[in-house]
Amino acid sequence: MIVINTPLKKEVFRKVAEQEGLVYLKTKGMKLYFKNTTEEDEKDFALKLKRIYKKNRELGAIYFSVGIE
Numbered sequence: 001m002i003v004i005n006t007p008l009k010k011e012v013f014r015k016v017a018e019q020e021g022l023v024y025l026k027t028k029g030m031k032l033y034f035k036n037t038t039e040e041d042e043k044d045f046a047l048k049l050k051r052i053y054k055k056n057r058e059l060g061a062i063y064f065s066v067g068i069e
Contacts, residue, residue, distance in 0.1 A: 001025070002046050004032040006064035013064065016056065020049060033069075042068045 002022060004013050007030050014024055014032055022034035036042050050066040053059045 001069045002034045002036055002042060002049070003067050003069050004034070004049075004064060005030055005067070006032070006062060008062050009059060012056075012058055013053070016052060016059070017049065020045075020052065022049075 002017075004017065006013055010027065010032060017032070017034055018024060021036075021038045023037055025033040025035055027033070036045055038045060040048070046066045046068055053064065053066070
């Protein structure tokens with residue numbers, strides 16, 4: 001399971017994650033939970049997703065973390 005922890009712009013983080021092939025499961029507090037349906041290892045995919053977010057002009061300046069559980 002991939003977890004994105006962010007206080008702002010949850011809908012944008014969710015949209016980008018779903019475009020990359022993740023399936024949204026739930027939101028709990030500041031955390032968004034996703035199921036990885038790709039063939040990629042979850043740890044590698046989380047790092048890739050973090051790089052994608054950092055390049056995004058709308059999300060790059062927001063404090064967030066991407067991890068696995």
